[in-house]
Amino acid sequence: MTRASYYFGAPTALVAAVGMAALVLLVLASAGARPAQAATTFTVNSTADPGDGTCDATECTLREAINAADTTSGADTITFSVSGTIPLQSTLTMNSPDGLTIDGQNASITVSGRGTTRVFTVNPLAKLALQNLTVARGSAVGAFGGGIENVAGTVTVTNSTFSDNSAQFGGGIFNEGGTVTVTNSTFSGNSADLGGGGIFTTGGTVMVTNSTFSGNSAQFASGIFNNGVPATLRNTIVANSTSGGNCGGTTTTDGGYNISTDGTCAFTAQTSTNGETRPLFAGGLANNGGPTQTIALHPTSPAVNAIPQGTNGCGTTITTDQRGVTRPQFGACDIGAYELAQASPPPPLDKDKKKQHQKKKKHKHHKKKHHHKGGGGGGISQSSGQG
């Protein structure tokens, strides 16, 4: 088995790290299958880090919950009874092959590396699923993966945002021989000193569906860098890289319905677009409803209604956008993490609010004209205080 050669000058540390990962993988694989175990839900009730070491009703930090889940057999889930930013003192490390889901639903949780530490390390065979979560300001100076370094584990990212993470390779996510599945997620403001501002993959499998990359930067490939086995993109926007082009390395596999604002992704499907110049977005990363920030589509964006219902998961496996808005809207799905929707119906009236409603009705026509400008008006009502 030969390993694909690297695209950069002298990445000996990378080669050594990959070699070590492969060795650990072999050792762990020989341990064999584990019996299915009951799952436990841990509820984080504090945004502190690290905490006193025990996850209990008095104080359960994210780190304490992860450590508890990691040492409890079964595929566990972590939820939150608090909202806000968790400022990490050090990296959160996943070891358990049983699987762990961290779900920020009904909260608004940002896990922040504070610009000083990587956010997550996923070790060989460990399984981590992130849902409805923001991973921000992770930092791996001179190293791999500011948001996540996946060392031959399995990472599933759904309805989540990676913002302002940085590393030498893979500002948002560095995948090293593992499996990464990204759906309905946004990568914005991530950077790599060398390759892959959003994602850098070297070996393994990366599948990106209905996601939005915008405003990332790197010397090579601000969106996605494929070192060897390429990532597969479908229903995805890679746009507005501030340096280094959108894609790089091995040509990205085109799963259809992708948009790039330059030619670097070299999409081949008839349904995909290279070098798109029409306006795509209504603004930058903003609170558009839902537990995470997203990038709203411009009403005339070529991404809107590009994917027919029943095609590439539209309305079948992909039934909401990142915020939780039902897909499809207007009979077809939009490319990227955001589905353009009509304003949500007014809440049930009580007698005090009736008068207000009459006033609002008057403004409705006026509002409709501008309804996607500010980025504040979400398509759904479920939203809790953004921290």
Ligand SMILES: [Ca+2]
């Ligand atoms: Ca505690």
Ligand SMILES: [Ca+2]
């Ligand atoms: Ca567990």
Ligand SMILES: [Ca+2]
């Ligand atoms: Ca639509």
